[in-house]
Amino acid sequence: MLWYLHLCANAGIAVTEYVDNATGRMIETKSGSGYFENVTLKPSIRIGATDDSELAKSLHDKAHSFCFIANSVNFEVRCAQVPQLMT
Structure with a gap:
C-alpha cells in the first residue's frame, strides 16, 4: 500500500481511501506449526473524482x-483483480 500511495x-x-481484504492459505504441519502458501x-x-482511473x-x-x-x-x-475503484 505504501508504494502505491507514493506512486499515486x-x-x-x-x-482518499484504500481497503484491502486480503486472504491467505496457511498450511498446518503435523507438528502443529504452519506456514503461508x-x-x-x-x-x-x-x-479523486477527476483523477485518471x-x-x-x-x-x-x-x-x-x-x-x-x-x-x-x-x-x-x-x-x-485489477484494483476496484470505488465511486
Missing part, C-alpha cells in the same frame, strides 16, 4: 513489483 502522489492522483490481495481504492489501476501493478514485503516473503503474493 507522484502522479498527482489523490487516494500464498496470499491474495483484493484492493478497493477511492481516488486507468493510471491509478496501472500504478497498483507497478507498486506490487516494488513492495518490500511481497519481495521478502517466501510465498506467493498475488492480486486477485
Whole structure:
C-alpha cells in the first residue's frame, strides 16, 4: 500500500481511501506449526473524482513489483483483480 500511495502522489492522483481484504492459505504441519502458501490481495481504492482511473489501476501493478514485503516473503503474493475503484 505504501508504494502505491507514493506512486499515486507522484502522479498527482489523490487516494482518499484504500481497503484491502486480503486472504491467505496457511498450511498446518503435523507438528502443529504452519506456514503461508500464498496470499491474495483484493484492493478497493477511492481516488479523486477527476483523477485518471486507468493510471491509478496501472500504478497498483507497478507498486506490487516494488513492495518490500511481497519481495521478502517466501510465498506467493498475488492480486486477485485489477484494483476496484470505488465511486
